[in-house]
Amino acid sequence: MKKRAILIRILVISIMMAFSIIETKGVQASETCIECHKKITPGQVKDWSVSKHAENEVFCSTCHGGAHQSAGDVAKIILPDEHVCAECHEDQFESFKKGKHQFGWISMNTFHITHVEPDNLMEGGKGCGGCHNMGIKTEAQKKEQSQKGYRYQNNSCDECHTRHSFSKKEARDPQACQQCHMGYDHPQWEMWSSSKHGSRWFAKQRGALPKDAQAPTCQSCHLPDGTHNNRTAWGFLGVRLPLPEDKQWAADQRTILKALGVLNPETGKPTARLEAVKAMRLARLDRESFQEERDKMIKRCARCHSERYARKQLEMADKMIRQTDRLLAEAIEIVAGLYKDGILKKHADQLFGYPDFFYFMRTDYSPASSESYKRLPAGMSYIEQVLFQMYMKHRMRSYQAFFHMNPDYAYWYGWAMMTKDLGHIKALAAEMRATHMK
Numbered sequence: 001m002k003k004r005a006i007l008i009r010i011l012v013i014s015i016m017m018a019f020s021i022i023e024t025k026g027v028q029a030s031e032t033c034i035e036c037h038k039k040i041t042p043g044q045v046k047d048w049s050v051s052k053h054a055e056n057e058v059f060c061s062t063c064h065g066g067a068h069q070s071a072g073d074v075a076k077i078i079l080p081d082e083h084v085c086a087e088c089h090e091d092q093f094e095s096f097k098k099g100k101h102q103f104g105w106i107s108m109n110t111f112h113i114t115h116v117e118p119d120n121l122m123e124g125g126k127g128c129g130g131c132h133n134m135g136i137k138t139e140a141q142k143k144e145q146s147q148k149g150y151r152y153q154n155n156s157c158d159e160c161h162t163r164h165s166f167s168k169k170e171a172r173d174p175q176a177c178q179q180c181h182m183g184y185d186h187p188q189w190e191m192w193s194s195s196k197h198g199s200r201w202f203a204k205q206r207g208a209l210p211k212d213a214q215a216p217t218c219q220s221c222h223l224p225d226g227t228h229n230n231r232t233a234w235g236f237l238g239v240r241l242p243l244p245e246d247k248q249w250a251a252d253q254r255t256i257l258k259a260l261g262v263l264n265p266e267t268g269k270p271t272a273r274l275e276a277v278k279a280m281r282l283a284r285l286d287r288e289s290f291q292e293e294r295d296k297m298i299k300r301c302a303r304c305h306s307e308r309y310a311r312k313q314l315e316m317a318d319k320m321i322r323q324t325d326r327l328l329a330e331a332i333e334i335v336a337g338l339y340k341d342g343i344l345k346k347h348a349d350q351l352f353g354y355p356d357f358f359y360f361m362r363t364d365y366s367p368a369s370s371e372s373y374k375r376l377p378a379g380m381s382y383i384e385q386v387l388f389q390m391y392m393k394h395r396m397r398s399y400q401a402f403f404h405m406n407p408d409y410a411y412w413y414g415w416a417m418m419t420k421d422l423g424h425i426k427a428l429a430a431e432m433r434a435t436h437m438k
């Protein structure tokens, strides 16, 4: 929404309040809220007072409603979701809705593991839910959450411009992405910050490079020019359709798709999970949508590099995916062979007698003290845990590091670890075969 439209909206609200078309409490409330909260939560009032909202008369009650007026009626407060922001920031809201962040909550909830882990780690906004809170929730999802006793985490917009300063400058700082884009399976923060791109950015911050020296941030490549729509060509899983022309690579990607449960390992036909992949746009499923994202990215690189240079760098990364797929497919086939020969047994809630990456790190560990652990199905074998780590941690690092220009992650934390995993899997499989009782 344009600035004028926002100002008009504020004006309309004020006029409606003045003529008591809507509850006039709102007007007084904006005063009383601040007066009282200066004593109750002074830090918050301070933070709000440095925001553009304070400058533009967007008060506490504009977002939280005017119904709560004292310590006794706190339950009446509205905890504003993204739709409240959308009333004045429609453009950003619409753009956000088209992007990948919109799917955070849904994709987390699609996973089986989400529903057997402690709720604190999901609805409570720590663990998976701390990062996957990103995304607009349906009314039903919000209701379910509050029934479980979790009241907060209703807003995605405050993930990058945190409340109550709601600053644009903060969201443009790459550190706004750090909390979520780090660690085990997506260490983009670590990779970028220790690459030439990142170290240059830090040098600029320290004044070691002139202000106009160029250094791309996460936002330069993923959220340029005010867009809130983030999507990449390969996505997270590093698979795509149609399968590559290279025969070996196509076969290896097919093996990985089976381990993702997207292709039936017995018939090779798509399963119901392909629908989930489509719905949450987990992968590009035709040539055009891949190329569209790829071309956009190359244009972004070409602000600083030659287009030819940029294209070459990204092609190298694609080839790296091919290399990692060879190692991974070999490992999957070894474990699949253990199922085939009856050494590993399919458990009740597994789709197929085949390794399944969507089961995550599940083990047989079930402490009797925890209610939620009682819901745990049978676990993943140790050899499958090694395989999962090879896929989720080490394959991701090998190619994500190429995209984020990080030599160390590409080799030592990525490729070298994959070769080690494969060696480990071979040794475990040999031992399992040797000790298996017919």
Ligand code: HEC
Pocket (backbone or CB within 6 Å): 029, 030, 032, 033, 034, 036, 037, 040, 060, 061, 064, 065, 066, 067, 068, 069, 070, 071, 074, 077, 151
């Ligand atoms: C007379 C004092 C008083 C007034 C007036 C007041 N509040 Fe509060 N508010 C409180 C107290 C006390 C709490 C509870 C703080 C706590 O749990 O530590 C609270 C809690 C809140 C919360 C947090 C709710 C939660 O679930 O954690 C919000 C949001 C809030 N107030 C907003 C407002 C807004 C908006 C207004 C004006 C419409 C307002 N307050 C007016 C005293 C007041």
Ligand code: HEC
Pocket (backbone or CB within 6 Å): 033, 034, 037, 041, 044, 045, 048, 053, 058, 059, 060, 061, 062, 063, 064, 079, 080, 081, 151, 152, 153, 154, 155, 158, 163, 164, 166
């Ligand atoms: C632009 C909208 C907006 C304005 C203006 C606003 N808030 Fe909030 N506030 C939010 C959002 C979003 C949340 C987080 C909701 C959630 O977690 O579900 C929140 C959460 C809170 C909370 C509970 C969480 C916490 O950190 O304690 C309190 C208390 C609160 N606001 C007080 C205030 C007060 C006091 C003012 C006025 C000085 C104010 N808010 C103005 C959007 C706003």
Ligand code: HEC
Pocket (backbone or CB within 6 Å): 003, 006, 007, 009, 010, 052, 053, 056, 058, 062, 063, 080, 084, 085, 086, 087, 088, 089, 155, 157, 158, 161, 166, 167, 168, 169
């Ligand atoms: C009643 C209208 C209104 C609502 C509701 C509202 N805002 Fe704003 N917001 C504004 C106005 C007005 C500005 C100042 C615009 C400007 O300076 O161009 C602003 C500015 C901003 C900015 C830019 C700040 C900067 O540093 O330049 C951000 C970010 C922002 N709002 C986020 C939010 C979020 C997130 C929510 C919901 C939690 C929200 N707003 C709800 C009216 C609103």
Ligand code: HEC
Pocket (backbone or CB within 6 Å): 100, 107, 108, 111, 113, 114, 127, 128, 129, 130, 131, 132, 179, 180, 181, 182, 183, 185, 186, 235, 236, 237, 281, 282, 360
């Ligand atoms: C530290 C924050 C964080 C935690 C904790 C986390 N995730 Fe994620 N998750 C992310 C990010 C960031 C991505 C996107 C990574 C990428 O594209 O490289 C992601 C991707 C995903 C995807 C794939 C979505 C896609 O676009 O392909 C799924 C599904 C998922 N996570 C589920 C989970 C589950 C289930 C848990 C808990 C067992 C979890 N995540 C824990 C941040 C987190």
Ligand code: HEC
Pocket (backbone or CB within 6 Å): 082, 085, 086, 089, 092, 093, 096, 101, 156, 157, 158, 159, 160, 161, 168, 171, 172, 219, 223, 224, 225, 226, 227, 228
């Ligand atoms: C993933 C991080 C992220 C999330 C989530 C996010 N934003 Fe932003 N937002 C940004 C960045 C980065 C900018 C600065 C864009 C620029 O000017 O380069 C920005 C800018 C803005 C601005 C200022 C626009 C202007 O040009 O003055 C508003 C308003 C805004 N966002 C609202 C929202 C709303 C509403 C939501 C939730 C629907 C939201 N944002 C969610 C990263 C985010």
Ligand code: HEC
Pocket (backbone or CB within 6 Å): 100, 101, 102, 103, 104, 105, 107, 108, 130, 131, 132, 133, 134, 159, 160, 171, 174, 176, 177, 178, 179, 180, 181, 218, 219, 222, 223, 230, 231, 232, 233, 234, 235, 236, 280
């Ligand atoms: C609160 C956590 C959080 C923050 C903060 C965050 N992200 Fe994300 N991001 C996620 C999650 C979760 C996903 C995966 C969404 C899904 O499950 O589909 C994701 C996905 C992405 C993707 C899409 C990858 C793909 O699959 O194509 C990009 C790009 C991205 N984020 C960039 C950013 C940037 C840039 C910032 C900072 C401006 C940022 N994110 C801030 C949680 C976050």
Ligand code: HEC
Pocket (backbone or CB within 6 Å): 174, 177, 181, 186, 188, 189, 190, 192, 193, 197, 216, 217, 218, 219, 220, 221, 222, 232, 233, 234, 235, 236, 293, 294, 297, 314, 399, 400, 403, 404
């Ligand atoms: C110089 C540009 C550039 C910068 C800076 C950058 N990225 Fe990326 N990012 C890429 C490219 C290129 C891809 C892969 C695109 C594709 O699939 O073709 C990518 C992919 C991603 C993905 C999808 C999974 C993956 O890693 O392949 C996420 C999520 C992501 N980046 C987040 C971030 C975050 C967070 C930062 C900052 C810490 C960041 N990126 C910095 C260029 C960049």
Ligand code: HEC
Pocket (backbone or CB within 6 Å): 196, 197, 200, 214, 215, 216, 220, 221, 297, 298, 300, 301, 302, 303, 304, 305, 310, 313, 314, 405
């Ligand atoms: C805002 C400018 C800018 C953007 C955008 C940008 N780069 Fe860079 N890049 C630089 C600068 C400056 C350097 C450091 C000087 C040099 O090595 O050329 C660099 C270095 C590199 C290096 C060498 C790293 C090393 O370790 O030697 C590669 C490879 C690279 N960029 C690829 C890319 C790709 C691919 C993209 C797009 C996905 C991209 N860059 C986007 C400015 C940028």
